[in-house]
């Protein structure tokens with residue numbers, strides 16, 4: 326069985342059929358793209374696979390188990406999650422607290438989540454931003470934080486020069 330298998334998935338919004346009888350397989354290690362014009366149903370399909378929308382009919386299997394009717398957090402705990410075109414994070418939380426939100430998928434312990442979040446920030450060389458409120462840091466640093474760009478050392482240095490918290 327492939328890592329991800331979709332069998333005859335259909336999603337209707339009332340009288341509008343966004344996805345009709347979609348079937349495909351994705352093997353581990355595959356890198357697959359999905360193309361289609363605006364309104365073709367790409368996001369709807371991803372939302373059904375990730376458990377954000379209930380499918381109208383059809384079946385989804387991930388890693389050998391049926392996940393068709395699971396909630397998004399249950400799908401995520403099994404190892405599949407979707408990202409969004411427009412990122413969403415809380416400006417009311419610090420950088421490390423925002424990372425902790427994701428860590429709570431795997432633990433109920435605040436201490437464990439914080440340790441893991443600190444490790445992740447270190448791995449991405451962002452530990453110096455850890456205690457800043459997200460709303461405090463400039464857009465360039467946020468882009469690095471979200472992983473949308475590689476760290477720009479010039480901007481980073483400028484940010485450090487311009488931010489005095491001592």
Ligand SMILES: Nc1ncnc2c1ncn2[C@@H]1O[C@H](COP(=O)(O)OP(=O)(O)OP(=O)(O)O)[C@@H](O)[C@H]1O
Nearest residue numbers: 338341342343361362363364365366367368369370
């Ligand atoms: N929550 C919803 N309720 C009702 N209709 C929806 C909903 N979400 C999407 N649709 C409709 O389903 C169809 C597919 O939309 P979808 O957003 O999946 O397309 P898309 O391929 O992701 O488009 P784009 O390229 O613009 O992102 C569209 O006609 C859209 O209006």
Ligand SMILES: [Mg+2]
Nearest residue numbers: 364367368369
């Ligand atoms: Mg879309």
